[in-house]
Amino acid sequence: MKAFLGMGLLGSNFVRAMLQKGDAVQVWNRTDARAKAMEIFGAKAFENSYEAVQGADVIHVTLKDDATVDEVLATASKGFKPGAVIIDHTTTSVLGAVKRTADWKSRGFTYLHAPVFMGPPNALESTGFMLVSGDQSVIENHTPALAAMTGKLLNFGAEEGKAAGLKLSGNLFLLSLTAGLADSLALAKVHGISSSDLLTLFNNWNPGAGVPARLKKITEGNFNEPSWELNMARKDAGLMIDAASKAATTLTVIPAIAAVMDQWIAKGHGTDDWSVIAKDSL
Numbered sequence: 001m002k003a004f005l006g007m008g009l010l011g012s013n014f015v016r017a018m019l020q021k022g023d024a025v026q027v028w029n030r031t032d033a034r035a036k037a038m039e040i041f042g043a044k045a046f047e048n049s050y051e052a053v054q055g056a057d058v059i060h061v062t063l064k065d066d067a068t069v070d071e072v073l074a075t076a077s078k079g080f081k082p083g084a085v086i087i088d089h090t091t092t093s094v095l096g097a098v099k100r101t102a103d104w105k106s107r108g109f110t111y112l113h114a115p116v117f118m119g120p121p122n123a124l125e126s127t128g129f130m131l132v133s134g135d136q137s138v139i140e141n142h143t144p145a146l147a148a149m150t151g152k153l154l155n156f157g158a159e160e161g162k163a164a165g166l167k168l169s170g171n172l173f174l175l176s177l178t179a180g181l182a183d184s185l186a187l188a189k190v191h192g193i194s195s196s197d198l199l200t201l202f203n204n205w206n207p208g209a210g211v212p213a214r215l216k217k218i219t220e221g222n223f224n225e226p227s228w229e230l231n232m233a234r235k236d237a238g239l240m241i242d243a244a245s246k247a248a249t250t251l252t253v254i255p256a257i258a259a260v261m262d263q264w265i266a267k268g269h270g271t272d273d274w275s276v277i278a279k280d281s282l
Contacts, residue, residue, distance in 0.1 A: 001056045003026045006072075008034075010120055011060075014062065014123045015038055017123060017125070019042040026044045026045075026054075026055075028046050028052035032047055035052075049072055050076050059087070060089065062089045066092045066096035069088060069096070069100070083110075087112050088112070097113040101134060102160075112139070114130050127150065127151040128150050129152050131167055132155050136157075143155075179252050180253050214275065217275060221282065226274070229272070234274075241258060
């Protein structure tokens, strides 16, 4: 028997996928209607979280944040089966994940943080990425079930909280990517270029494909063999900022990047590869 706490878009589709695989799932949500809506798919809904977890060997959680997870689990724990396993897919802080692992262990329960890079369609289709780290015996025991929930299960070793940190790092990149696209759209608009033309460019030239190679170059610290000199990259950033300024358009990302470039140029790295701006992050 499984329980699932949190029937948002992600959680509800996780449950639907479990039900399609023949699992019996008891569900709860703070807004009762969302839990009740899962009954048409075969789930059993409860108004109270401590009722939803009764008899469950594994309790999945997909909630908002650290505080919500702590609050919900504290209430639900009144119904925990002895030795129950809590698997939390919520994006949380590293410290929160580490603390919950220790706290629940001291109370006789297993807590495993398993955040995901998955949208609702991925949860329903069991595709995407799930991250885990921590007690390897716990992870080994639950790998088959977790792997069935996602396209790929990535195990990052025994360090508690590492999965949480990697999830936040990945989300940071996604936020930066979207902000960068917003700047690209704004600059294209300044030049009278349609968004469809920009989409055509990216459909044919995919800069995202170069991310692994770029990260490898950065982590190797190989900045003195430039593919694009910092001075030249800064020149281009200046052209972008000037064009936007003349059109009274505000760019979000590029001015901040230009400021960092100026700092590295002032330190004598103008002829290095432009990725030297990441050197202090290593």
